[in-house]
Amino acid sequence: MKRKWLLLCFLLFLFAGCSLKDLDKRFFVVSMGIDALEEGTKKYRVSLKLAIPSPKIVPGKENFQIITEDANSIAEAVRNAKSKVDKELDFAHAKVFVLDEDIPKADMLDIIDWFTRRRDIQEISWLTIGRPSAYDVLKVKPKSERLPSNALFLTFGREGTESPYIITTYLFDFYRRLHEKGLDPYMPVTEARKGYFLIDKVALFDKKGIKLVLNRHDTRILNELMTSFEKFSIKVKDGGLLYYINIENLKITYDLQDRKNGSGLDIMITANLTGIVEEAQKNISPDAIPHLEKLAAKEMDGRLSKVLKQLQQQELDPIGFGERYLASHYNKDEDWKKWKELYPKAVFRIQTQVKLESSGTIK
Structure with missing residues (x-):
């Protein structure tokens, strides 16, 4: 019994040395x-x-x-x-x-x-x-x-x-x-x-x-590429008229394809967007919707291509194309050396599909 009391006193002595500070x-x-x-x-x-x-x-x-x-x-x-x-x-x-x-x-x-x-x-x-x-x-x-x-x-x-x-x-x-x-x-x-x-x-x-x-415009596009950020708009020009399309859903996928002759690399980018016309300078008939979808897809292609080529020229890869390339190859050191040769010359092939669900609500 005496030993138990001595052990208890020793443990209490240890707890008394706690250095925690109050808020x-x-x-x-x-x-x-x-x-x-x-x-x-x-x-x-x-x-x-x-x-x-x-x-x-x-x-x-x-x-x-x-x-x-x-x-x-x-x-x-x-x-x-x-x-x-x-x-x-x-x-x-x-x-x-x-x-x-x-x-x-x-x-x-x-x-x-x-x-x-x-x-x-x-x-x-x-x-x-x-x-x-x-x-x-x-x-x-x-x-x-x-x-x-x-x-x-x-x-x-x-x-x-x-x-x-x-x-x-x-x-x-x-x-x-x-x-x-x-x-x-x-x-x-x-x-x-x-x-x-x-x-x-x-x-x-x-x-x-x-x-x-x-800059702010290229930052927005990079955000779309990296995170598929959905709350943005696309400005579309049709002759002398301007339309602003609000994108409500965006999905971007990537695929890296080695060319058959081993001469290079193609980076395939597929973008699917859905949205509505948020602002227009004239009334839009249902027949004009397909035409606007094509113009919006072309505008999106140009935006993505501009930023991707800018990253490529600086040999920067925040999106992670190189990581995906290494994940699909099996000789790490040699593949990394090969990637550094391929990336500056890689060709971006972008396919964009835009679907307009509405021309907006007019009351």
């Missing part, structure tokens, strides 16, 4: 920004956006604090930032990480590696490029925002707005694309404006850093 002794980091600094100074400026709890949740009245620290590594900056606050920094609620587009290519790999190694950072966090800087993006305070950084959470999570110009990327997916052959990473570009964010471009990466930033 009121923690600062929750909701978003984080990393900017590159000029040569001759520290490498990074790390900004932490800390949420300050409030008894009332009122749009435009959220409270937050931004702590900045210059250092030569992210880990060093975070440790130094702790000396500026009175509570423990907690990254469990950090869901958006904003990076400066001027961060050197080699440093980008180190930063992503730090994100993935920390056990308290969620792998489903979102990554974005910040303009003019990551710090400027963190400072934006939208009038409709009820909680710190919630505007970005709603945007990237598509729980609020659903825009064809917004392409999102998760931390786990970006890390995978950095290391996976035949699949290149990308990030949306978030521009800080007075009281709101503008997110309508995407930055494309090779395995080292940013190589190309698409």
Whole structure:
């Protein structure tokens, strides 16, 4: 019996050493920004956006604090930032990480590696490029925002707005694309404006850093190619008249075909779209529907071809054609070398079919 009491006292002694901190002794980091600094100074400026709890949740009245620290590594900056606050920094609620587009290519790999190694950072966090800087993006305070950084959470999570110009990327997916052959990473570009964010471009990466930033129109088309995003419109010209077709359903499939003589590769792309006429400059008769469908299919072919050739010229592959090629071949190293020779010369063969379900409702 005496031994049992001694064992129980020993266990209680161990439990008494628990280092867990209560919620009121923690600062929750909701978003984080990393900017590159000029040569001759520290490498990074790390900004932490800390949420300050409030008894009332009122749009435009959220409270937050931004702590900045210059250092030569992210880990060093975070440790130094702790000396500026009175509570423990907690990254469990950090869901958006904003990076400066001027961060050197080699440093980008180190930063992503730090994100993935920390056990308290969620792998489903979102990554974005910040303009003019990551710090400027963190400072934006939208009038409709009820909680710190919630505007970005709603945007990237598509729980609020659903825009064809917004392409999102998760931390786990970006890390995978950095290391996976035949699949290149990308990030949306978030521009800080007075009281709101503008997110309508995407930055494309090779395995080292940013190589190309698409404009808003090409970003929308890439979103259609990668995710079959459905809520977009096609502008169709017929003589001097303009029609706008709202696409309600989109399905895109790919197929890679080696030519029989071994001289090259054809990338077959099939796009099936259904929609309605959303805007027209004249009344549309039922007999005119097939003609509009052909014009819309031709317009879609041109849009897809333009972006695909732009990616091909830069030797970028965010869609994953190379990954699909390797999956259908069985000699990994030789096939990868062969793919790098084939992709710059591959021919895109696009087939689009558009079906208009209605010419719109006229009351």
